[in-house]
Ligand SMILES: Nc1ncnc2c1ncn2[C@@H]1O[C@H](COP(=O)(O)OP(=O)(O)O)[C@@H](O)[C@H]1O
């Protein structure tokens with residue numbers, strides 16, 4: 712579960728978030744929407760504890776922004792999957808290695824790792840591309856690699872920051888279908904977007920923010 716309690720954040724004297732409170736339960740699918748600069752990415756960064764609130768508290772499962780210690784942050788992040796607009800793949804590693812890398816970071820036997828990565832690539836329909844470098848595959852394929860990497864450690868939630876921002880409408884729907892499938896299997900999804908038509912096609916809870924405040928739920 713994720714909880715924001717009256718979270719406020721200032722950067723260089725500018726109010727980035729003001730009194731943001733919401734809860735997201737296990738298995739939920741929710742969008743964070745709002746214009747560019749509203750604070751969507753900031754909310755996601757607070758969840759993976761890249762940044763911390765000035766006031767209030769962020770709780771992610773058993774971790775609290777008020778109490779977590781620096782060495783615990785990698786453990787928190789293993790409970791989350793994160794997907795970005797610009798994919799953030801390792802450019803010098805092929806599709807298989809990009810996914811295996813995330814799993815190896817947490818240990819496990821080579822044979823188990825192999826089985827798991829192969830199954831995951833199959834799940835996002837990338838088996839054919841397993842030996843290709845990121846520069847050789849399409850944007851939609853890159854995002855599917857990023858999703859496979861994000862879910863390989865069985866996170867309870869996937870945080871997606873405008874995951875379809877660089878993709879055309881048809882490819883965006885393919886990505887949404889994958890999120891829907893992941894969500895049906897029980898993984899929560901929190902997705903920042905300003906693509907209104909995707910929200911209409913795949914309706915879920917909408918948390919709307921403007922200028923750092925939640926303006927509607
Ligand atoms: N590192 C930073 N330093 C200064 N301002 C920042 C920083 N990160 C974000 N901001 C500001 O915080 C506000 C919210 O940013 P962001 O969360 O990225 O918005 P969104 O993702 O909704 O477009 C913006 O006004 C942005 O300029």
Ligand SMILES: [Mg+2]
Nearest residue numbers: 751752753872
């Ligand atoms: Mg953003």
